[in-house]
Amino acid sequence: QQQVKQSPQSLIVQKGGISIINCAYENTAFDYFPWYQQFPGKGPALLIAIRPDVSEKKEGRFTISFNKSAKQFSLHIMDSQPGDSATYFCAASKKGGSEKLVFGKGTKLTVNP
Amino acid sequence: KAGVTQTPRYLIKTRGQQVTLSCSPISGHRSVSWYQQTPGQGLQFLFEYFSETQRNKGNFPGRFSGRQFSNSRSEMNVSTLELGDSALYLCASSLGKAQETQYFGPGTRLLVL
Numbered sequence: 001q002q003q004v005k006q007s008p009q010s011l012i013v014q015k016g017g018i019s020i021i022n023c024a025y026e027n028t029a030f031d032y033f034p035w036y037q038q039f040p041g042k043g044p045a046l047l048i049a050i051r052p053d054v055s056e057k058k059e060g061r062f063t064i065s066f067n068k069s070a071k072q073f074s075l076h077i078m079d080s081q082p083g084d085s086a087t088y089f090c091a092a093s094k095k096g097g098s099e100k101l102v103f104g105k106g107t108k109l110t111v112n113p
Numbered sequence: 114k115a116g117v118t119q120t121p122r123y124l125i126k127t128r129g130q131q132v133t134l135s136c137s138p139i140s141g142h143r144s145v146s147w148y149q150q151t152p153g154q155g156l157q158f159l160f161e162y163f164s165e166t167q168r169n170k171g172n173f174p175g176r177f178s179g180r181q182f183s184n185s186r187s188e189m190n191v192s193t194l195e196l197g198d199s200a201l202y203l204c205a206s207s208l209g210k211a212q213e214t215q216y217f218g219p220g221t222r223l224l225v226l
Contacts, residue, residue, distance in 0.1 A: 032212040043117070043203050043217030044156070089156060098169035099144050099207055099215060103156040 003027055004092050006104025014112050019077040021107045023090035026071065030092040034101070035064065035075050038087045047088070048075070080111045114139055117206050117218035125224045131192040134221045138185050138206030144168070145187040146215065147179060150201040159202075162187050163209045191223075199225045 006023045013019050023033075034049035050057045050064040050073065057064045063076040077084055090104040118137045126132050138145050147159040158171040162181035179189040185206075191198055201222050205215040 034214075036217075041219070043205075043219050045217065046214050049214075091156075093212055095211065099146050099161050099163075099205075099209065099211065099213070100158050100169045100171070101146075101148075101156075101215065102158070103148075105155040 003030075003102045004090060004104045006090050006107060008107060009105070010108045010110070012110045012112065013080050015080065015082060017080050017111075019075075019080045019084070019109055019111070021075045021088055021090070021109070022072065023074065023104050024070075024072045025092050027092070027094065027102075028071070029094040030102075031095055032093045033064070033066065033073050034091050034093075035062075036089045036091060036103075038089065038106075044089060077109075080109075082111045082113050085109055085111050117204060117216050119202075119204055119218040119221050121221060122219065123222045123224075125226065126194050127226050128194055128196060130194050131190060132194060132223060133188055133190045134202055134204075134223075136187045136189075136204035136206075136218060138187070138204075139216055142206035142208055142216075143185055144207045144209030144213075145181055145185065146205045146207075147187070147189050148203045148205065149173070150203055150220070151199075156203070159189065194225045196225050199223060 035047045036044035037047045038044040061078045066073045091101040144163045146161040161169045176192045181187045201220040203220045205217045207213045207215045
């Protein structure tokens with residue numbers, strides 16, 4: 001059972017465009033939703049995270065939109081740059097004293113110059 | 114602060130052998146989580162250790178085990194290796210207060226022949 005579904009698998013955008021990656025979750029006990037960015041040969045790195053008490057969080061060019069009733073959240077990358085080309089993972093976790101993250105399967109983003 | 118380090122970075126083993134991977138967390142971090150990353154299944158949680166105790170475990174067979182030492186360093190062991198164990202094994206460390214930022218190491222690439 002895939003608890004966090006991520007789409008699309010791959011995405012190609014032009015420099016300066018907007019990249020949008022979507023995730024949906026099933027478990028209503030999830031209450032923390034981070035996004036990770038992974039470059040080839042590196043481990044994932046936290047990009048931005050949100051909790052369900054807010055509907056949107058923005059950090060620089062990166063914005064998370066969160067829809068609790070639909071159990072969906074998305075990452076928007078404004079003014080996409082070639083340096084943003086990487087694989088992006090959404091994830092979710094629930095309270096309970098554990099750091100376990102449930103990841104989506106990832107989106108490979110390519111930003112063409 | 115030094116980041117999360119993992120050794121070795123690359124490993125080639127044959128079926129039936131066993132392997133031990135090591136992870137040194139960021140100084141001061143008490144939680145270490147292990148993940149398996151494959152192209153087909155993505156990032157899957159193996160287990161988490163906090164203060165030398167296993168706090169959570171994923172859905173992996175008993176061939177996968179781990180431990181944590183008093184200095185928070187962690188090891189994971191895979192016995193009786195199978196071809197399907199070929200993967201990138203990532204460890205992540207955090208303060209361990211639940212839903213804190215997890216910092217990933219570069220991973221150990223394991224190839225089972």
